Amino acid sequence: MLNSIPTDWLYGLGGGLLIGLGGAVFLLGNGGIMGASGIVGGLVDGSGKSNMAERLAFLAGVFLLPVLLYPMFSDVDTHATTNIAVLIAAGLCVGVGTRLANGCTSGHGVCGISRLSLRGIVATVFYIMAGGLTVVLFRHLLGVI
Amino acid sequence: MTRILLALIAGGLFGAGLFISGMTDTSKVQGWLDVFGNWDPTLAFVMGGAIIPMAIAWILTNGRKPVVGGEFPSPPEPKLGRNLVLGSILFGIG
Numbered sequence: 001m002l003n004s005i006p007t008d009w010l011y012g013l014g015g016g017l018l019i020g021l022g023g024a025v026f027l028l029g030n031g032g033i034m035g036a037s038g039i040v041g042g043l044v045d046g047s048g049k050s051n052m053a054e055r056l057a058f059l060a061g062v063f064l065l066p067v068l069l070y071p072m073f074s075d076v077d078t079h080a081t082t083n084i085a086v087l088i089a090a091g092l093c094v095g096v097g098t099r100l101a102n103g104c105t106s107g108h109g110v111c112g113i114s115r116l117s118l119r120g121i122v123a124t125v126f127y128i129m130a131g132g133l134t135v136v137l138f139r140h141l142l143g144v145i
Numbered sequence: 146m147t148r149i150l151l152a153l154i155a156g157g158l159f160g161a162g163l164f165i166s167g168m169t170d171t172s173k174v175q176g177w178l179d180v181f182g183n184w185d186p187t188l189a190f191v192m193g194g195a196i197i198p199m200a201i202a203w204i205l206t207n208g209r210k211p212v213v214g215g216e217f218p219s220p221p222e223p224k225l226g227r228n229l230v231l232g233s234i235l236f237g238i239g
């Protein structure tokens with residue numbers, strides 16, 4: 001039966017379980033919500049002064065593991081656009097948007113939906129819809145990405 | 146020290162999960178959002194997979210304290226507000 005499921009989906013499920021396990025460790029261990037934008041945001045805006053080391057350790061793990069795993073996988077690519085203007089605009093939208101909404105996919109999506117938080121569910125519906133419309137506009141109508 | 150070690154482990158699991166699931170590849174994320182093109186449902190599997198251990202973790206918080214002490218996060222705020230919607234739309238666009 002497993003043979004009929006695309007391997008990408010299985011890797012997605014396996015990777016997803018690891019992400020959720022990370023969130024579980026962060027919650028049950030440190031009593032925190034594993035939201036990537038919040039953890040990074042606190043480093044930048046000064047609100048995370050009291051637990052800088054914890055935030056930096058989390059980020060170190062986030063970057064270190066892909067670096068260690070990279071040689072074991074073939075054909076890995078971010079496929080990120082090389083259009084600097086698009087990258088800057090996208091980065092600004094992600095940064096300002098996640099600070100305004102107080103969360104991104106990990107905080108609102110994973111940690112919020114898993115405890116049936118209305119805010120998490122509403123945020124997720126809106127960012128997926130906005131993302132879908134943006135792909136329609138930029139890929140199918142303008143052909144930028 | 147325990148806090149830092151646990152944060153490193155959580156970050157490592159998060160990073161490994163993002164990498165293995167293909168979520169470090171923008172074409173897979175855009176593929177999920179591209180409902181009118183060559184739609185790629187992988188992200189739904191990632192989300193589903195992540196929510197399972199996380200939901201169990203929330204259940205386990207009942208009647209317990211975090212390992213390092215302190216308190217678990219307060220229950221989710223029911224208020225939605227304009228910033229949540231506006232910010233999420235901006236994030237989605239990005």
